[in-house]
Amino acid sequence: MDIEQLKPEDFKSDQMVRWCAGCGDHAILSSVLKALPQLGYKHEDVVFVSGIGCSSRFPYYVNTYGFHGIHGRAMAVASGVKTSNPNLCVFVITGDGDGLAIGGNHFIHLVRRDIDVNLILFNNRIYGLTKGQYSPTSKQGSVTKTSPFGTIEQPFKPGGITIGANGTFFARTIDSMPKISTEILLEAAKHKGTSITEVLQNCVIYNDMTFGDITDRDNRDDRIIMLKHGEPMIYGKNQDKGLMMKDNQIHVVKLGENGISDKDLLVHDAHTEFAGIHLLLANMDYPNFPVALGVIRACESAKSYDVKMTDQIEAVHGKSKIHSMHDLMHSGSTWEVK
Amino acid sequence: MSKQAKVIEIEEVAIRFSGDSGDGMQLTGTLFSDTSALYGNDVSTFPDYPAEIRAPQGTVGGVSGFQVHFGHTQINTPGDYCDVLVAMNPAALKANFRWVKPDGIIIYDVDQFDAKNIEKAGYKSDPFEEEDVTGIQLISAPISNLTKESLKDIGLDQKSILRCKNMFALGIVSWLYDRPLEHAVKFFNTKFAKKPILVEANTKVLYDGYYYAETIEAFTSNFKVKPADIEKGVYRSINGNQAVAWGMMAAAEKADLQLFCGSYPITPATGILEELAARKDLRVKTFQAEDEIAGICTSIGASFAGSLAVTTTSGPGLALKGEAIGLAVMTELPLVIVDVQRGGPSTGLPTKTEQSDLMQALYGRNGESPVVVIASSTPSNCFDYAYMACKIAVEHMTPVILLTDGFLANGTEPWKIPDLNDFPEIKVPRVERDTKNWQPYARDPETLTRTWAIPGTPGMEHRLGSLEKMNITGTVSYVPENHELMSHIRDQKIQKVAKDIPPLEIVGDEDADLLIIGWGGTYGHLVTALTEVRREGHKVALAQFNYIFPLPSNTSEVLGRFKKLLVCEINLGQFANYLRMQHPEYPYRKFNKIMGLPFTVKDLTEAIVKNLED
Numbered sequence: 014m015d016i017e018q019l020k021p022e023d024f025k026s027d028q029m030v031r032w033c034a035g036c037g038d039h040a041i042l043s044s045v046l047k048a049l050p051q052l053g054y055k056h057e058d059v060v061f062v063s064g065i066g067c068s069s070r071f072p073y074y075v076n077t078y079g080f081h082g083i084h085g086r087a088m089a090v091a092s093g094v095k096t097s098n099p100n101l102c103v104f105v106i107t108g109d110g111d112g113l114a115i116g117g118n119h120f121i122h123l124v125r126r127d128i129d130v131n132l133i134l135f136n137n138r139i140y141g142l143t144k145g146q147y148s149p150t151s152k153q154g155s156v157t158k159t160s161p162f163g164t165i166e167q168p169f170k171p172g173g174i175t176i177g178a179n180g181t182f183f184a185r186t187i188d189s190m191p192k193i194s195t196e197i198l199l200e201a202a203k204h205k206g207t208s209i210t211e212v213l214q215n216c217v218i219y220n221d222m223t224f225g226d227i228t229d230r231d232n233r234d235d236r237i238i239m240l241k242h243g244e245p246m247i248y249g250k251n252q253d254k255g256l257m258m259k260d261n262q263i264h265v266v267k268l269g270e271n272g273i274s275d276k277d278l279l280v281h282d283a284h285t286e287f288a289g290i291h292l293l294l295a296n297m298d299y300p301n302f303p304v305a306l307g308v309i310r311a312c313e314s315a316k317s318y319d320v321k322m323t324d325q326i327e328a329v330h331g332k333s334k335i336h337s338m339h340d341l342m343h344s345g346s347t348w349e350v351k
Numbered sequence: 352m353s354k355q356a357k358v359i360e361i362e363e364v365a366i367r368f369s370g371d372s373g374d375g376m377q378l379t380g381t382l383f384s385d386t387s388a389l390y391g392n393d394v395s396t397f398p399d400y401p402a403e404i405r406a407p408q409g410t411v412g413g414v415s416g417f418q419v420h421f422g423h424t425q426i427n428t429p430g431d432y433c434d435v436l437v438a439m440n441p442a443a444l445k446a447n448f449r450w451v452k453p454d455g456i457i458i459y460d461v462d463q464f465d466a467k468n469i470e471k472a473g474y475k476s477d478p479f480e481e482e483d484v485t486g487i488q489l490i491s492a493p494i495s496n497l498t499k500e501s502l503k504d505i506g507l508d509q510k511s512i513l514r515c516k517n518m519f520a521l522g523i524v525s526w527l528y529d530r531p532l533e534h535a536v537k538f539f540n541t542k543f544a545k546k547p548i549l550v551e552a553n554t555k556v557l558y559d560g561y562y563y564a565e566t567i568e569a570f571t572s573n574f575k576v577k578p579a580d581i582e583k584g585v586y587r588s589i590n591g592n593q594a595v596a597w598g599m600m601a602a603a604e605k606a607d608l609q610l611f612c613g614s615y616p617i618t619p620a621t622g623i624l625e626e627l628a629a630r631k632d633l634r635v636k637t638f639q640a641e642d643e644i645a646g647i648c649t650s651i652g653a654s655f656a657g658s659l660a661v662t663t664t665s666g667p668g669l670a671l672k673g674e675a676i677g678l679a680v681m682t683e684l685p686l687v688i689v690d691v692q693r694g695g696p697s698t699g700l701p702t703k704t705e706q707s708d709l710m711q712a713l714y715g716r717n718g719e720s721p722v723v724v725i726a727s728s729t730p731s732n733c734f735d736y737a738y739m740a741c742k743i744a745v746e747h748m749t750p751v752i753l754l755t756d757g758f759l760a761n762g763t764e765p766w767k768i769p770d771l772n773d774f775p776e777i778k779v780p781r782v783e784r785d786t787k788n789w790q791p792y793a794r795d796p797e798t799l800t801r802t803w804a805i806p807g808t809p810g811m812e813h814r815l816g817s818l819e820k821m822n823i824t825g826t827v828s829y830v831p832e833n834h835e836l837m838s839h840i841r842d843q844k845i846q847k848v849a850k851d852i853p854p855l856e857i858v859g860d861e862d863a864d865l866l867i868i869g870w871g872g873t874y875g876h877l878v879t880a881l882t883e884v885r886r887e888g889h890k891v892a893l894a895q896f897n898y899i900f901p902l903p904s905n906t907s908e909v910l911g912r913f914k915k916l917l918v919c920e921i922n923l924g925q926f927a928n929y930l931r932m933q934h935p936e937y938p939y940r941k942f943n944k945i946m947g948l949p950f951t952v953k954d955l956t957e958a959i960v961k962n963l964e965d
Binding site: 026028055056057058060062065072073076077078079080081082083086088089090091092093094095096097098100101118119122322325326329330332333335336337338339341342343345346347348349350351 | 385388389391534581582583584585586587588597600601604609611613630631632633634636638640641642644645648649650651652653654655656657658660674675677678682767768769771806807808809810811812813814815816817818826827
C-alpha cells in the first residue's frame with residue numbers, strides 16, 4: 014500500500030479496546046491513529062513498546078509491530094529496538110507509575126542518551142490498573158488507597174525531569190484536546206532524538222477530574238496557554254492575558270493594564286538550547302500560572318544516539334583490518350605448533 | 352661460575368607471582384605464561400586479585416597474585432601448590448605461604464622486608480621464623496635496590512623506576528626456567544611505543560634480573576621444561592571471558608545476524624562486555640545500560656528487532672534480570688544470558704569463584720519459566736559453549752543461560768584457533784516473506800519452536816508481550832485451559848532441546864565402581880585428580896556435565912552403570928540436589944568446597960580415595 018494512502022483505520026488492530034468507558038486513553042489512541050498515517054512510515058516500520066499499566070495495553074490496539082513489556086522497562090526495551098534497527102519508528106507508551114516510578118531510572122537515561130524514540134507519557138496522577146494508589150505525580154495531599162490521610166510526598170514534574178536530564182524535546186497536551194494532541198505528536202515524531210510528550214489524562218474511575226481545574230470547558234482558556242514557536246505568549250478566553258519575564262521570573266500580566274502590550278510579552282522560542290526558560294514554562298501550574306501546552310522544548314540535537322552508534326561502527330569498521338572472525342582470531346600474538 | 356649450573360629437566364612447574372595490587376603482578380604473570388605458551392608448553396593460569404583496586408599498600412588485603420602452571424605434559428589446572436613463590440613484600444608471603452610446596456622456592460624482595468612492612472603484613476617477628484620454611488629454598492634478592500641501581504642514569508623519577516621492579520622478578524624466574532626474553536621485549540615495544548624510555552627501562556631491568564639470577568650462586572641449578580606434545584595448529588592464549596565474547600561473535604557471523612549486547616559492568620563478567628565493545632570493526636553493537644535490568648531489556652528489544660541478542664552478568668545481576676528472563680520466555684525470543692558466577696550471596700566475594708548460581712539459573716524466576724541452562728568447563732571451551740548457547744537460543748527461540756565462573760573467566764590457556772567451517776550451521780527460524788496467514792505462536796511440530804517475524808517485514812505486524820498468550824494466535828488470553836496448555840508447551844519446548852545436545856561421555860575406567868560427577872568449571876581439577884588416582888592404581892571414571900537443562904538423554908543410563916556416584920562442586924550441593932530431583936533412582940554422594948577458590952587436586956584425590964574405600 015502506498016504510504017500516502019494510509020488512513021487512521023489502517024492502523025487499528027482487530028483487538029477489542031478494553032479501557033473503561035470515559036477513560037482518556039480512548040482519545041489518546043484516536044489522536045495517535047490520526048497522526049500515524051502522516052508520519053511517512055509504512056506499517057511494518059513502526060513499533061509501539063509499552064510497560065505495564067492501563068496505558069501499556071496500547072500496542073495491542075495498533076496494527077503495527079508492538080511489544081508489551083514488563084513494569085517500568087518499556088524505555089529500555091525501546092532503546093534496544095531502536096539501537097538494533099535505527100530505521101524503525103519507535104514509540105514508547107508509558108504512564109506516571111510505569112515511566113516515573115519503577116521506570117524512572119530508564120526514563121532519565123533514555124532522555125540523556127537522546128535515542129530517537131517518541132515517548133508518550135499518559136499522566137493521570139494515579140495507579141489505575143492496581144486500582145487507585147498514589148503515583149509519583151499525585152498532588153501532595155492526595156487521598157488514595159495507600160494514602161488515606163493524604164500523601165506527604167512532593168510530586169515529580171515530568172517536564173522538569175526531562176529538561177533536567179538534558180532532554181531535547183518536551184511537549185504537553187490534554188487527552189480531551191485530540192486535534193492538538195495529533196499536531197503535537199507529529200512534531201514529536203519529527204524530532205530527531207528522544208521526544209517526551211506528556212498527556213494529561215483523566216482516570217474516570219480512580220482520579221476523576223484531577224485536571225478538572227484546567228480542562229473544565231468554561232474556564233479552560235483562562236487556565237492554559239498554548240505555546241507556539243515564534244509567537245508571543247498570549248492566552249485567555251478574551252486573549253487578554255500574557256506572560257512576561259521580569260527579574261528572572263515569569264509573570265502573568267493583563268494586556269492593556271499598566272501600558273502592557275503584546276510587544277512586552279515573551280515570545281516562545283522552542284528551539285533555543287537554553288533550558289532555563291523551558292524549565293520555567295514546563296513547571297508552571299495552576300492557580301499561580303496557566304498550564305503550558307504545546308511543544309515547550311524542541312531543540313535539535315546534533316545526532317541521536319542510534320545514529321552516532323552506527324557512525325562510530327562504520328568509522329571503526331572502515332579503518333580496521335579485521336573484517337571477520339578469522340581475521341580476529343589470527344590477529345595479535347599467535348604461534349604455530351608443527 | 353653459575354654458568355655451569357646444571358640443567359634439570361622437569362615435567363611441570365607452577366609459579367605464583369605475588370605482590371601489592373600496584374606491583375604489576377598480573378602483567379608479570381601474563382608475560383611469563385605467554386612466553387611459556389609460545390615456547391610450546393601447555394599452560395594454565397589463574398589470577399587471584401582483591402576486589403579493592405588499591406587496598407592499603409603492604410597489607411594482606413591488597414595482595415594480588417597470578418599463578419602460572421606450565422608443562423611438558425597436558426596441563427589442566429593452574430596447579431594447587433606452587434614450586435616457586437615470588438613475594439614482592441611480606442604481605443604477599445603472608446597471603447600465599449600456604450600455597451608453597453614443602454620443597455619449593457621462595458624468591459622475595461628483601462628490600463621490602465623492613466620492620467614497617469613486616470608489621471603491616473601482620474607478622475610479629477621475622478616472617479621466616481614465624482612460617483615453617485623447613486625444606487623450602489629461600490632466595491633473598493634485593494629486587495628494589497637493584498632496580499634502582501639498574502635505572503639510576505636512565506632519566507626516570509624514582510616512582511617510575513620502582514614500577515619496573517616486577518620485570519626484575521620476571522628476569523630472575525625466566526633464567527630459572529630457561530625462558531627466552533624476546534616476547535616480553537616485544538610487548539614493551541608495542542605497549543610503550545610512544546614512550547621509548549619505558550621500553551628501554553623495562554628491557555634493561557628484565558635483562559638485569561636475568562643476569563642477576565645467572566650470576567648469584569643461590570640457584571644450584573636451573574630447570575628445563577620441554578615443549579608439550581600438542582596437537583598441530585595455530586594457537587593463541589585465551590581466557591574465558593574473551594572466549595565467551597568471541598564464541599558469540601562467531602555465532603553471529605555464522606548465523607548472519609547482528610550481535611547486540613546490552614549489559615552493565617559487574618565483576619567478573621565485565622571482560623565480556625569490554626571485549627565486545629572493542630569489536631566495532633565486526634559491527635558488534637554494545638549498549639552499556641543504566642542497570643542490569645536495562646541491560647537485559649535492551650537486549651530483549653534488540654532480539655525482537657532481529658538481532659542475536661546477549662546480556663552478560665554475574666550472580667547479583669542475574670537476580671536483577673530474573674523478571675526480564677521471564678519476559679523472554681513468554682515472548683519466546685532468542686536471548687543468551689551469560690552468568691559468570693562468583694562467591695555469594697549478595698555482593699559476596701566479587702573476585703572469587705563459585706558454582707552457587709545453578710539453582711538461580713534453573714529456577715530463579717516467577718512462574719513456570721523454563722530456560723536452557725548450559726555450562727562451559729575450560730577457559731577455551733567457553734568459545735564452544737557460547738557458540739552453542741547462541742545456536743540453541745536462535746534455533747529454539749528461547750532464552751539460554753550460559754554459566755561460567757570467575758575461575759574460567761580469568762584463567763588462560765593456549766587455544767588452538769578453530770576453523771569456523773567446522774562449526775555447525777545456525778538455522779534462523781525467520782518467517783518466510785510470502786507466508787500467508789502467519790501466526791506469531793504457530794509452531795514447528797517437532798521442536799515446538801515458533802517463527803521469528805522481524806519489524807520491518809511487511810504483513811507480519813504482530814504484538815508480543817508479557818501477558819499470557821493464546822496458543823497459535825498470540826493474542827492476550829486468560830482462558831484457564833490455554834494457560835495450562837501454554838505452560839506445558841513452554842516446558843516441552845525446552846525438553847526437546849535434548850535432541851540437539853551430545854550424549855554424556857565419561858573419561859577413565861568404564862568398569863569402575865565410582866563415577867565422579869562434575870559440571871562446568873571444575874573439569875580441569877577433576878580430570879587431573881582422576882589421572883592421579885588412576886596412576887595410583889585405582890579404577891575411577893569422570894562425567895563432566897556441560898548441558899544442565901535439559902540433561903543429556905543418556906544421563907540415567909550412564910549414572911546407572913556405576914555403584915557409587917560422587918558429585919563434586921564448589922557450593923553446598925546444588926547439582927547433587929538437582930540430579931536427585933531429575934533421577935531419584937540413584938543415591939548421590941557429595942564433595943563440596945566453598946572457599947571462593949577452585950578445588951585443589953589434593954583435596955579431590957583424598958575425597959575420591961576415601962569414597963572408593965567407603
